[in-house]
Amino acid sequence: MNITETIVRLAAPYTAVAFDVFDTLVKRDVAKPTDLFLLAGSDFAKARVQAEAEARAQKQGEVTLAEIYGRPCLARYDPARECALELEAVTPDLPLLDAVRTLQAQGKRIYYISDMYLPPEQIAAMLARCGYDGLDGGFVSCSYGVQKRSGTLFRRFLRETELKASQVLFVGDSWRADVVGAALAGIRAWHLPSHKAMPEFVSADDFAGGAVSAFVQNRVGQRPYDGEVLGFSVLGPLLVAFCRWLHERRVQYGHGKLYFLARDMYLTQQVYGILYPEEETCYLQVSRRSLCPALLAEKEYPLLWAALPRQKLTGAQIAAYCGADCPESFARQSFDLKSEEMPAGLRELFAALCPPPAAELVHAYLRQSGLEMGDLLVDVGSGGTTQILLEALCKIRLHGLQLSGDERLRKRLSDDRAEVFLSLAQEAAKLYWAGQPMLERLISQDIGAAKGYAAGINRITVCREELTPEPVLADIQRGALAFAKAWQTSVLAPVIPEPALSIAPFLHLLAKPSKTQTRLLGDLTVEDGGVYPLAKPQPLAMYLLHPAQMKRDLAESRWKIGFLRRLLPGALPYDRLYLAMKK
Incomplete structure (x- = not known):
């Protein structure tokens, strides 16, 4: 359903259209309203929930923010802080914003009606921040002491606007408060269907995971699942969490430059630069x-x-x-x-x-790079081979910061020489390593690998292998960078998702890809000791005639779950089939 077109079509016979506010015109970047309070600390959140419960127990109808803060448990807190958080955490529902602007251009009168304890001035500021300009008025329950669900607030709205019920369409997300409440006042209401949750995030039920989920879905939930959306929702959370971890380690050691290894850490360095623009980092172009x-x-x-x-x-x-x-x-x-x-x-x-x-050109390039004892080397992982090679050639000791690492890493490098961001349970680890070549390609610079060096004018230049760029990778990486920019300027910037939560969207992509995702990614090639297709099966009919070819193609594929999903479209448990084959 196209929400914008549906609302505009339904509103055609009406003079005015009124909207619910929260979870209709605007969304909050938290999983549930009370999570907002956690941004001001757990002590405040506990007291704030208690105060509202006490205020509602003492009064029938809607309470006000002043009445909530009048409770003794909130005596030392300022409501201005909560209002500031509400303003920072709000974002428009984009299809609704488009609908409102279209209706305004048609000359419709636009109002908002909300059951809310926040004062009308606060809600007006939040709507303005989200781009809802030039509205004809608003009605908030705390100003009148009545709510929508009884129909009384709707009748008050009709009386003050001098509109007839037959002239108004109301749009809201609650069957009880919005649809039934409007009907009690004789107003026709349309129930706004809830956005289909992105499957990568449906299990995120803690504060940090819920905030990331809400943040992503508030911005991409209604858009086509293209490369930019995949980068925003899957790579963005992972790389932001990884870069926050890198920054903590850099501060902890207090010395040493941060070197991102080409090509795998190209996108990570870009995200780090967005989060910490004042810090200088280096890009080491070696293979x-x-x-x-x-x-x-x-x-x-x-x-x-x-x-x-x-x-x-x-x-x-x-x-x-x-x-x-x-x-x-x-x-x-x-x-x-x-x-x-x-x-x-x-x-x-x-x-x-x-x-x-x-x-000698290799040594000249390494001297030119400025790599020194104690510098921090950022790599995608897994066994720390490149770090060991560089240490041997430069006769120095580096400190590795790896996105991931397998059992080889601990056999080669002690804890004081290399640290790993991801620590996954056994089942998740199996999926991760099945998709690690894909992850490398998605976050790598889309150019050929360094194959050697040449002497330039006062500088050593890098010689590269040939590689045809993939436009879809540019889209995906643009989406990841957009996530980092949006997150950095949001009220959620201090929130750091746990590694297991930040990698969860990628693991879901690996295990339960949609048809669109396999089409988007399956034709990519990846480097894994050679160049291999990611997930590109031939027609099933051909494999029925030549089963040995299917076995060869499946063995060559570097995303076997994606291969099976493309070959056998439907609703099969592709991840369980893959894990069974691994056993």
Whole structure:
């Protein structure tokens, strides 16, 4: 249903249209009204809830804010603080705002009628903040001591505006107070359907999670589920929480520059810059491949092996990866780099390779970067390989700050050398690692990986592999940046969602993707030791004739749940099917 068009069509025969205010014209960026009080502290929230209960118990009809603050338990609190929070936490319901502006342009008289303890001046200020200008008047229950549900406030509205009930359409979200209450005064009412909750957030029931959920859904709930919406709702909360954690760690250590590793941490650095514009950060453009020439030159053979792609490669391919020429005797020899131990003959291959001239350019770039002892290295994770390589080449110790880390990290780096933001339960961890290549692509700079360096005029420049940019990634990243900008200027800015809550929308995307989401993301390719499709099955009919091809395509896919969702559209438990296959 198009809410704006529906309201405008229903209002056509009426002279005036009146609207409920809260959860109709405006929304609050909290899960429930009393959560707003928590923004002023838990002690205040407890006293505020108690005071309103006491005030309502002593009076029939609507109470006023002054009567609530007249209770002894709120004696040391100023109602101005609550009014300021209400003003900061309010946001317009965009389809309703569009409807009001369209109706005003048609010459309709527009009013608001609200059951509320806040004074009319406060509600008028909140409506104006949300863009509702030029309204013809408002009626608030606390000014009259009567409420909508009895029909009395509606009759008072008709009397003071000199309108007939047949001239008015009322729009509200409550069947009892709005629809029945208006009917008792003879006014036709239309019940505003509740927005369909975004499935990523339906289980967020704590204060921080509920606030994030409300904040997101108040801004994107009525928009098409395109790339920008996905970035706003899925990546935005995760990266803001991660950047808040990074900032805490930077303050904790009090020294050391913050280096974001290209390309994976490109979007994270952009979000960090929005949240902390006064801080200077660095972008280190290295890849494991770009470091290989220097590792080869310094005969760091175990580290060089760790830097190679986990694939089966020939000697010629390994030499090319290291920027060296391969002796003919090793060119066709195959090496299984997926093995737990260094493959037989690999050390001999390394020793036979001539150190490439590019090795000195690697060191020149690292010197140019200014990387020093104790600097903080931000990476997507998982095993800390790049940190170890940089420490070996620069002869320094860094402190890693990783979005995620697997069991390899703790075997390689102690707690005082690397910290991890995400700590997931076993089931969530399985899903996360199934989608980690996708997450890397979504937050990475959409350019080719660094493959080496070149000497420029007084500066070392980065040489890159070719990569065709994906427009959908630009949309997704624009959405994540929009979330960061909106969050930074909101009353919720001090709220830091727990890591498990901030990653929850991404885990939901992985486990229970919609048809639109798989179409949006499935055709992307990701780098995972090679270049692989994310979730791009061929037609089911082809697989029925060639089942072996389906097995190969599924094995190659890096988002197997998305692959199954696209191949077998419907309402199957794709995540449970995937986890069963993993077992």
